[in-house]
Amino acid sequence: MPYPSLYQLLEHKRIKALIFDLDGVITQTARVHAQAWKRMFDAYLQERGKREGSIYEPLRIETDYRRHIDGMPRYDGVRNFLKSRSITLPEGTPEDEPGTETVAGLGNLKNVYFQELLQEGGLEVYPDTIAFIRHMRRQGYRTAVISASKNCKTILEAAGIEHLFEVRVDGVLSVELGLKGKPAPDIFLEAARRLAVKPEEAAVFEDALAGVAAGKAGGFALVVGIDRTNEADELKAHGADLVLQKIPIQNDTMKHTTTNQPGRQQGNTLPSALNKTSELLQGKTPAVFLDYDGCLTPIVKDPDKAILSESMRSTLQELAEACPVAVVSGRDRANVAKLVQLDNLYYAGSHGFDISGPNNMHTEPGGAAAAVPALDKAQEELKERLQQVEGALVERKRYAIAVHYRNVPEEQVSKVLDVANEVLSKYNELKPGPGKKVLELKPNLDWHKGKAVHWLLEELGLNKPGIMPLYIGDDLTDEDAFAALKGQGVSILVGEHGEETAADYRLEDVEEVQAFLKALTREVKG
Numbered sequence: 001m002p003y004p005s006l007y008q009l010l011e012h013k014r015i016k017a018l019i020f021d022l023d024g025v026i027t028q029t030a031r032v033h034a035q036a037w038k039r040m041f042d043a044y045l046q047e048r049g050k051r052e053g054s055i056y057e058p059l060r061i062e063t064d065y066r067r068h069i070d071g072m073p074r075y076d077g078v079r080n081f082l083k084s085r086s087i088t089l090p091e092g093t094p095e096d097e098p099g100t101e102t103v104a105g106l107g108n109l110k111n112v113y114f115q116e117l118l119q120e121g122g123l124e125v126y127p128d129t130i131a132f133i134r135h136m137r138r139q140g141y142r143t144a145v146i147s148a149s150k151n152c153k154t155i156l157e158a159a160g161i162e163h164l165f166e167v168r169v170d171g172v173l174s175v176e177l178g179l180k181g182k183p184a185p186d187i188f189l190e191a192a193r194r195l196a197v198k199p200e201e202a203a204v205f206e207d208a209l210a211g212v213a214a215g216k217a218g219g220f221a222l223v224v225g226i227d228r229t230n231e232a233d234e235l236k237a238h239g240a241d242l243v244l245q246k247i248p249i250q251n252d253t254m255k256h257t258t259t260n261q262p263g264r265q266q267g268n269t270l271p272s273a274l275n276k277t278s279e280l281l282q283g284k285t286p287a288v289f290l291d292y293d294g295c296l297t298p299i300v301k302d303p304d305k306a307i308l309s310e311s312m313r314s315t316l317q318e319l320a321e322a323c324p325v326a327v328v329s330g331r332d333r334a335n336v337a338k339l340v341q342l343d344n345l346y347y348a349g350s351h352g353f354d355i356s357g358p359n360n361m362h363t364e365p366g367g368a369a370a371a372v373p374a375l376d377k378a379q380e381e382l383k384e385r386l387q388q389v390e391g392a393l394v395e396r397k398r399y400a401i402a403v404h405y406r407n408v409p410e411e412q413v414s415k416v417l418d419v420a421n422e423v424l425s426k427y428n429e430l431k432p433g434p435g436k437k438v439l440e441l442k443p444n445l446d447w448h449k450g451k452a453v454h455w456l457l458e459e460l461g462l463n464k465p466g467i468m469p470l471y472i473g474d475d476l477t478d479e480d481a482f483a484a485l486k487g488q489g490v491s492i493l494v495g496e497h498g499e500e501t502a503a504d505y506r507l508e509d510v511e512e513v514q515a516f517l518k519a520l521t522r523e524v525k526g
């Protein structure tokens with residue numbers, strides 16, 4: 001069997017978040033650090049050798065630096081390397097003059113040299129990593145950057161890439177939180193905690209030996225060793241599951257699109273579903289699944305004002321008399337059922353966690369009840385912290401919270417998102433979900449609209465050759481349902497959501513959805 005690719009491993013291990021070391025993985029600063037260390041230590045060792053009449057042995061980057069310094073917090077690096085030369089110095093304090101003969105003083109001098117070298121040589125990123133991060137974020141992966149360096153923020157800003165990471169855990173924060181340096185896993189675990197994922201759901205990307213060891217020790221699902229210095233065996237020996245000299249973006253991205261996510265494309269390239277009802281049904285009876293906002297009603301500023309038109313209601317009523325119809329919504333189930341006001345439909349609310357239907361059917365197949373205490377607490381904190389932000393709206397559903405920012409002034413949006421992410425990071429029971437001008441906090445469970453659709457098909461006895469499942473939706477959350485119906489049914493995207501889609505057809509807007517549903521009813525009724 002061929003060696004699995006990075007993308008296959010990410011898919012296979014159901015990874016949700018990617019945590020990147022900075023120096024040597026994202027930015028070409030690892031060798032700048034190495035030069036700064038060498039400059040500082042060589043001068044110190046030479047002077048010390050002269051003073052003590054001993055032989056001066058310079059710092060060797062390939063061995064001394066890689067084994068004893070690389071990836072570690074600044075003062076740990078000083079102490080560790082000196083220990084390897086049997087030298088012990090007083091600790092000193094962070095305020096020590098650069099060059100003072102203390103651990104802190106030598107570390108401070110190294111930082112002066114690092115800043116100088118950065119000024120002289122400029123700052124370069126690794127384009128492969130940046131392209132990969134951009135690509136994966138578009139696929140919905142969450143991203144964090146970690147670094148033992150206290151210069152992390154400055155470097156990210158100088159490179160203009162700080163926006164690519166939702167979470168940053170750096171040398172400054174590590175000191176504040178008392179995190180142990182690599183090879184201890186603390187820094188990676190803190191990043192995972194802030195991303196609200198478990199280590200088993202995250203991949204670590206590291207070039208330092210101490211860093212891959214830290215990823216391994218943290219129990220991360222995948223530790224990718226980035227081999228910039230021809231040390232594949234060493235990286236593996238320290239715990240890397242996969243070693244790459246460069247992150248493959250071109251080929252693997254193509255493979256990812258064609259094998260793992262078949263048929264994904266831009267929404268505006270899809271054929272229209274209008275006037276194609278008989279072609280789509282292939283003589284079968286449809287089972288129709290409909291999203292609510294943006295599909296049955298236009299998107300409006302106030303979620304309470306997304307009222308179903310009388311005419312759409314009668315279209316749905318007639319369709320439901322001809323075949324099974326379900327509304328699969330991010331909204332609260334009771335709320336969406338009240339908006340639709342038809343009792344011969346099925347309703348899957350809170351993104352499919354809460355399902356009801358005719359004859360008093362009510363079930364919660366995703367197992368979200370355990371997340372309610374976390375949702376309650378998160379709701380309370382969000383309401384409290386966002387009440388002063390103009391336009392921010394916290395909408396509680398039974399099994400999700402929507403933090404709406406559609407009406408928030410542009411300059412305040414990042415504040416709303418920061419608060420939402422911060423609250424989210426406190427609860428392992430919750431995970432984020434994207435939407436249209438909304439960030440949702442959902443139960444951290446493997447359940448979504450696609451699973452709800454499969455569950456309904458099975459439960460209603462619709463998993464049979466004579467049935468053609470049809471799903472119509474406009475949002476990113478509907479992509480789970482589109483993907484779930486691949487090869488079994490037909491998916492229709494309404495309008496655009498800005499990302500590639502797994503849908504087969506498109507409809508422009510709510511009017512076209514209604515025209516399509518009317519044609520469908522005519523087709524089924526004959």
Ligand SMILES: O=P(O)(O)OC[C@H]1O[C@H](O[C@H]2O[C@H](CO)[C@@H](O)[C@H](O)[C@H]2O)[C@H](O)[C@@H](O)[C@@H]1O
Binds near residue numbers: 293304306329332437
């Ligand atoms: O799955 P859906 O039925 O499409 O529900 C998704 C979210 O829809 C609502 O928010 C969206 O529509 C609002 C009204 O048009 C709009 O103001 C908001 O910006 C949109 O994100 C609803 O409020 C959420 O609870 C649903 O999750």
